[in-house]
Amino acid sequence: MSHVSVENLHLAYAGRPVLERVNLSVSEGEFVSIVGASGCGKSSFLRLLLDQERPTRGTITVAGAPLKGEPDRSRGIVFQRYSVFPHMTVRGNLIAADSLGANRLGLLGPRARRAARARADEALDRIGLAHVADAYPAALSGGMQQRLAIAQALAARPRVLLLDEPFGALDPGTRTAMHGFLDEMRRATGMTVFMVSHDLAEAFKLGDRVVVFDKPRWDPHDPTAYGATITLDLDARTRAIPDTPPQETPHAAPLAPPPPRPRAAG
């Protein structure tokens, strides 16, 4: 049964379509890599999954329930930058995963705080950041910061983890190490993962599926007239990279007549 289900999703900014007719069904525990050219709505799609933005049309359901209109603990996020809180220590960032949502004040009682601290130290050991537990994120390398960001997101035990180019700012060596780390974390938790990436090799290496966002329709006189959609949905586990050109729009509904374009008055 599908865990995350996206139906006929449309997104437009000020009348300009960004995404159109996006359909996707992902089962629990699947790792979906999202690739595509710059500006084709990959990150917008992730923000929709996060519920940071609302679609113009269409629905997203997670575990059978539609999204509620704002981000919550069921979906964790790791951004390319600014993912951890700069004013909290490394350990503090992990404790925050427990304390921020504990109550309206975001405060833990002394006993719960000790427990959270112990959990944080355990996690720090696991991700190899125990030696910098009392340092601030600014003192950490990019790879360490992203490891912390992933551990922080996982500490809230989300059902779905969203990654927005999480390794985009890292050097190649660190990137490879992070791939191993992420794979391990994912195996341990068995959650559903969506990762936006610019790196095709990375997308295929980590993903069970690789979905490609592209604009199937293109008006050379008006490049922003149509939005992007999922044009390819590839199975990355069996290395089933098609060597024949795939059907252009395997997930798209039949083309609807184009929406009426606003005409300048007079």
Place this chain on the structure above:
Amino acid sequence: MRWINRRPGRAGAVGLALLPFVLVIALYAAASEARRAVNPADRLLPAPAQLIETATRLASEPDRRSGRILLWSDTAASLQRLAAGVAIAAGIALVAGLAIGLLPLLQAGLGGFVAAVSMVPPLAVLPILFIVFGLGEGAKIALIAIGITPFLIRDLAARTAEIPREQLVKAQTLGASSLAIALHVALPQMLPRLIGAVRLALGPAWLFLIAAEAIASDAGLGYRIFLVRRFFAMDVILVYVLWITALAFLLDLALRWLARRLSRWAEAAP
């Protein structure tokens, strides 16, 4: 070598920093000397030696009439007013700035209002304050608070709105309420910013303090300056001006130190 590439050495930097001070003092001494050569009883530019003598007298001898040592009692009165006014302003600004910066509803409702209110010239409402609060401490403290609060609110709201969206979204995915985000994400990052804004606002705060004391008071640094002006006591005025400058400088230094302490997390080295 191009001028933009010429840098002073260590000793050179100290020398260059001292140079304008030395020049101004020398210029003053020369001008004072010249005036007193013409008229030994000149009061406009008292000799540096006399300034030192006056300063010593003000700081050590009790006033004949009140029995208090004037410099210290005036300093205490003024600093209390300044501290009260700035503390009230900073407290209001912290709450209002965070709320306006974080909550789009408040931004829409109050953003324009605060911008409009900050255009009211505070000194123009001073008579109203005297009428409402009387001539006591209330009006002076209120003038300082009213004078700098709108600026502090606007600055803090703008800084709060600059917190990367990613952090606010991240906190939500960890289950934080709006209040928890304000307390644990925005507040700690905004405290050093608030102190930075207070540093900038201290200049106007001193201005409002001295203006209020000049008009209605019986103690205070501004009161004393405007009182002795009637006797043409330039020596006292100059000593007080230098003392106020030193106080303002030290306050600024202290606030800078505090802001740095509160934002140690922003520095790269552990």
